[in-house]
Amino acid sequence: MLIELKGVHKTYDNGQPLHVLKGIDLQIEKGEFVSIMGASGSGKSTLLNILGILDNYDEGEYHLAGKLIKNLSERESATYRNRMIGFVFQSFNLIGFKTAVENVELPLFYQGVNRHRRHEAAMAYLEKMGLTDWASHYPNEMSGGQKQRVAIARALITHPEIILADEPTGALDSKTSVEVMELLTRLNREDGVTIIVVTHESGVANCADKIVHIKDGLIERVEDNRLHHASQFGTDTIMK
Amino acid sequence: MRHRFDFDTFREIGDSLFRNKRRTILTGFGIFWGLFMLLFLVGGGKGLKQSLSLTFEGFASNxxxxxxxxxxxxxxxxxxxxxxxxxxxxxxxxxxxxxxxxxxxxxxxxxxxxxxxxxxxxxxxxxxxxxxxxxxxxxxxxxxxxxxxxxxxxxxxxxxxxxxxxxxxxxxxxxxxxxxxxxxxxxxxxxxxxxxxxxxxxxxxxxxxxxxxxxxxxxxxxxxxxxxxxxxxxxxxxxxxxxxxxxxxxxxxxxxxxxxxxxxxxxxxxEQVFSIMDNLFRGVNFLIWLVGIGTLLAGAVGVSNIMMVTVRERTIEIGIRRAIGAVPRDILSQIIWESVLLTLTAGSAGIVFSVLILNVVERIVPQAVTFQISFWTAVLAALLLSVLGVLAGLAPAMRAMKVKPVDAMRDE
Incomplete structure (x- = not known):
């Protein structure tokens, strides 16, 4: 079991307490392609933050690759994030004054890998994304799809246990959305990368093998979607 | 876990300074001007004293x-x-x-x-x-x-x-x-x-x-x-x-x-005249250092202030760095080193510029008077700068440390 959540609760306390997660139990195996679906305010982003060790939780337990992730120091959580999790964000979140290859290198920089090896690894991943020619371009010179592929390369470079994608197609048109989702699917099928996609688009969610529906801080149901028939619109394309 | 300062780290800091030129130049100008003023005043005071001393040339001091x-x-x-x-x-x-x-x-x-x-x-x-x-x-x-x-x-x-x-x-x-x-x-x-x-x-x-x-x-x-x-x-x-x-x-x-x-x-x-002169110049020197260091401090506060604003501007960037594995100390040292590098570069430019101007002044003034600052004054100024750089970087770095990786997840 790669990810195991048991009775995870999370309450935000901004003036008045807001109980966001009300006891989440979730298991994800290595190599799975899971999407987490839910309306805004359902708690899916909070769940993603907890899965990504970006945020703490109040109650319950979260095991990631056998390690209990609870009450970690900033340094420990940064190290776990760096080694075990690759992030793909809705708004790409590339650093604007760094070229594509430098952006991809950055996680290895914080691991202390030397410049030469970092560069080689980053170039290898950019090649895999079909972006070799764009390596020395800055993010603002690239299209949304290209930027997201750079971000995926950056997420992959540390060989993480999981890829966490937060609305990865949120800022893309439908054509590039399909491309990005196909890329993620291929990574999952061919390289066995565990992928968790958080989305509110049913078409995107339909790409995954398992769909976790969240509603009001609880898991409503877990849907087996190996046939990819979850969305009536999602069979051929992604509805925008 | 890596906590060493090597060429790579230096390049990382250099990149973030030199690829944001406008921001860097604006920030560095205060320091540049402060140091230029300080050294120019010190040199000018020295030259003035010498030129006045020429008046007493050859006269036994007792x-x-x-x-x-x-x-x-x-x-x-x-x-x-x-x-x-x-x-x-x-x-x-x-x-x-x-x-x-x-x-x-x-x-x-x-x-x-x-x-x-x-x-x-x-x-x-x-x-x-x-x-x-x-x-x-x-x-x-x-x-x-x-x-x-x-x-x-x-x-x-x-x-x-x-x-x-x-x-x-x-x-x-x-x-x-x-x-x-x-x-x-x-x-x-x-x-x-x-x-x-x-x-x-x-x-x-x-x-x-x-x-x-x-x-x-x-x-x-x-x-x-x-x-x-x-x-x-x-x-x-x-x-x-x-x-x-x-x-x-x-x-x-x-x-x-x-x-x-x-x-x-x-x-x-x-002897009385000389002691009056000495006192006068002690006073002038005091004023020069007061004004010069004041200007320099104002420059440092400026750097600190602008970096404070930039840290705010860079919340997303810092959040991204944190999300992909930078520990708080990485961010702290990055901001402080940025500040030190910036103050040192801008300050060195100030030193070079003041030496240049003092050289020109020396050529223009007809008397054989040395306006140029001494090597050790420059070294002292450089040391002062490094300290100022660290101090100026401290507050912005503390703020940058408080940026949570979650902040990168939010939309701009």
């Missing part, structure tokens, strides 16, 4: 000059306002009674005279000096020699002329020694040319004087035994101000004026 004047108090039945005069016996008296004195040099002088040589004329003053006067006011001999004791004893009609007199009478230049010039109705043979540019004037500054043997001048101006001025210098280590009361009492006893009558004899003490 000299006392005595001039008789009208009494201001009645004494032993004599009315106030009585005039008395120094005389040659006073010279002997001071030599005998005050062994602390090194030189006792009498002088008679007359000014408003005209010197002439082959049709060239100039106004000048004649100073009759003794053979040891050069120990009071050191000449800068361009040609020849000074007046000696033998010249005084044998009443030779010889003279040493000052720079301006020489330039006016000998516009073509060359060594004038041996030629005769006419001053008033008397011919003097030139034995030396004094190029001293000091501006302290005892009966006229050196450059406008024709210096002749004391005995010759005394006869020429019909002074008899009288002396206009007596200059004395103390032996090494003697403070002239401590001798002044005794000199006064000796003169008062001899010339029958009230020893408490300060106005009866004018005493000019160069």
């Amino acid at each position: 000299t006392m000059v005595m001039i008789s004047s009208n009494t201001s108090k009645p004494y032993k039945g004599m009315k106030e306002g009585r005039y008395w005069q120094l005389n040659r016996k006073d010279v002997e008296r001071l030599r005998l009674l005050m062994p602390e004195l090194d030189v006792v040099a009498p002088m008679v002088s007359n000014w408003g005279l005209t010197a002439e040589y082959k049709g060239n004329t100039t106004s000048c003053a004649i100073k009759g000096i003794s053979g040891n006067y050069h120990k009071v006011e050191a000449p800068k001999l361009k040609y020849g020699r000074t007046i000696r004791d033998a010249d005084v004893e044998q009443e030779r009609k010889v003279c040493v002329i000052g720079k301006r007199v020489y330039n006016d009478l000998f516009p073509q230049g060359g060594d004038p020694c041996g030629t005769f010039i006419q001053v008033g109705s008397v011919f003097f043979q030139i034995i030396g040319v004094d190029f001293s540019s000091g501006n302290i004037s005892i009966s006229g500054s050196a450059s406008e004087s024709v210096m002749v043997p004391f005995s010759v001048a005394a006869t020429l101006f019909k002074r008899g035994n009288n002396v206009d001025i007596i200059c004395v210098t103390g032996k090494p280590g003697i403070k002239m101000s401590s001798l002044e009361p005794r000199v006064r009492s000796i003169m008062a006893r001899e010339h029958l004026f009230d020893p408490t009558d300060d106005q009866a004899m004018v005493v000019l003490n160069t």
Whole structure:
């Protein structure tokens, strides 16, 4: 079991307490392609933050690759994030004054890998994304799809246990959305990368093998979607 | 976990500075200007002090000059306002009674005279000096020699002329020694040319004087035994101000004026003048450093302030860095090193620019004065800068540390 959540609760306390997660139990195996679906305010982003060790939780337990992730120091959580999790964000979140290859290198920089090896690894991943020619371009010179592929390369470079994608197609048109989702699917099928996609688009969610529906801080149901028939619109394309 | 400062880290910091040029230049300018102002002021103060010191050039710093004047108090039945005069016996008296004195040099002088040589004329003053006067006011001999004791004893009609007199009478230049010039109705043979540019004037500054043997001048101006001025210098280590009361009492006893009558004899003490100068420049220096360091501090606060704003602007970037594995210390050291690198680069530019400007000033100013700051002043400034850089980076770095990786997840 790669990810195991048991009775995870999370309450935000901004003036008045807001109980966001009300006891989440979730298991994800290595190599799975899971999407987490839910309306805004359902708690899916909070769940993603907890899965990504970006945020703490109040109650319950979260095991990631056998390690209990609870009450970690900033340094420990940064190290776990760096080694075990690759992030793909809705708004790409590339650093604007760094070229594509430098952006991809950055996680290895914080691991202390030397410049030469970092560069080689980053170039290898950019090649895999079909972006070799764009390596020395800055993010603002690239299209949304290209930027997201750079971000995926950056997420992959540390060989993480999981890829966490937060609305990865949120800022893309439908054509590039399909491309990005196909890329993620291929990574999952061919390289066995565990992928968790958080989305509110049913078409995107339909790409995954398992769909976790969240509603009001609880898991409503877990849907087996190996046939990819979850969305009536999602069979051929992604509805925008 | 990596916590070392290597070339890679340096490049990472350099990149984030040099790829955000506008931000960097704006931030660095305060430091650049602060350091430039500080060093320029320090250099300027130094040059000013030197140029003022030139005024006292050649003058022994422990000299006392005595001039008789009208009494201001009645004494032993004599009315106030009585005039008395120094005389040659006073010279002997001071030599005998005050062994602390090194030189006792009498002088008679007359000014408003005209010197002439082959049709060239100039106004000048004649100073009759003794053979040891050069120990009071050191000449800068361009040609020849000074007046000696033998010249005084044998009443030779010889003279040493000052720079301006020489330039006016000998516009073509060359060594004038041996030629005769006419001053008033008397011919003097030139034995030396004094190029001293000091501006302290005892009966006229050196450059406008024709210096002749004391005995010759005394006869020429019909002074008899009288002396206009007596200059004395103390032996090494003697403070002239401590001798002044005794000199006064000796003169008062001899010339029958009230020893408490300060106005009866004018005493000019160069030691006092020098100490006033020193105090003045200590004050000026203090002001210079105060203003300079103030400007520099303002620059540092500016850097801190702008970096504070940039950290806010860079929340997403910092959040991304944190999300992909930067520990808080990575962020802290990045911001502090950015600040240090920025202050050092901008500051070095300030140092170079001030050295350049001071060099130009040095070329423009006609006097031979050093405005340039010393190597160690520059080193001190650089050290000060590094400290300022760290301090300026501290507050923004603390704020950057507080950025949570979740902040990167939010939409811009």
